[in-house]
Amino acid sequence: MHYLFEQLTKGIRFTGDVPTDVRALFLKWGLSHTSEHCMRVSKEASQLARRFSINVGEALAAGLLHDISNIVPRSEMVALAEALKLDVLPEERDFPAILHQRLSAEMARDIFQIDNRSILSAIGCHTTLKKGALSLDKVVFLADKIQWDQPSTAPLRDAIRIALDKSLDTAVLCYLNYLWERRSDLAVIHPWMREAREELLTIEKDKYSGVIQLCNT
Ligand SMILES: [Fe+2]
């Protein structure tokens, strides 16, 4: 294990049971709120996985682990990413919090011994998504937004659920368009998010334009 991760997990006795160990990690750092969020995202992702016929176990694991790097202070995220030899993008340097998706994937791999590439991919793009995203990436991305526990996002949650009745891609595009319409208010426009939206628009625009409007209200 990387020595920085050893420091972050010092004193924790890992059991091998991911939910138990995730709870222990968040408890150590006083992040019970994030712990509960991860449990809810895991459950939501597993339900979406079942609905869209993808691997439920992978969805459960990715949901549990998606925010584990929130134990790292935002002010230290760039330094940690560099210590792990990640190629930090300019947008991530400007707004380090967005690096937490990639840092969580690194921690899942090194601390929790996750070597499943689908799980690591879904954790690593759960905030922005990315071009060429697979179904598991999309499921975890949406589960995180549905279980985002800010009251202001409740209407959007309803819109995502309606769009999900159409398809997974419709719901993803619905949310990405919502972000795009508000891009002037965003701290940063991550290139992965822009590329994911452009790719889906190319494929889905005509087919789903009516439903996509739901998220722009
Ligand atoms: Fe997150």
Ligand SMILES: [Fe+2]
């Ligand atoms: Fe999250």
